[in-house]
Amino acid sequence: MVLKGRVTVKPKLDLGVSVEELAARYRAGESLRVLGRSLGVSARTVRDRLLSAGVELRVPGRMPGTGGEPKDVGISNAEMARRYKAGESLRMLAESLDSTSS
Structure with missing residues (x-):
């Protein structure tokens, strides 16, 4: 010391x-x-x-390069909520909205 x-x-x-x-x-x-x-x-x-x-x-909690802004997935939050309430799982929603999926 x-x-x-x-x-x-x-x-x-x-x-x-x-x-x-x-x-x-x-x-x-x-x-x-x-x-x-x-x-x-x-x-x-x-x-x-x-x-x-x-x-x-x-x-x-933020990774570099994310900018903290939500990704534009092409549909509204209301539409996403409607699809979820209609039975689509979060995984199904994510896969259907991922632009890198083929």
Whole structure:
């Protein structure tokens, strides 16, 4: 421990990876929790390291590149609800609306 005046400052724990690698993995989509588990530290420790390095954190639960906007699937919410109430499962709805399905 290092003493600075009356404040005790712990030296930073060596995570075994550079903050640049940590940031790259985070930007590639790994969550704070997944990163922390892989390094044997808490998500909070990973968060603090990224923030101290100036990395902009994404909104929790959002993957990079999603923009947070709902995907336009070509039908209204009311039509989707009608089809669901008529007996289509969520899986059937998703498959019928997925533009990548053949």
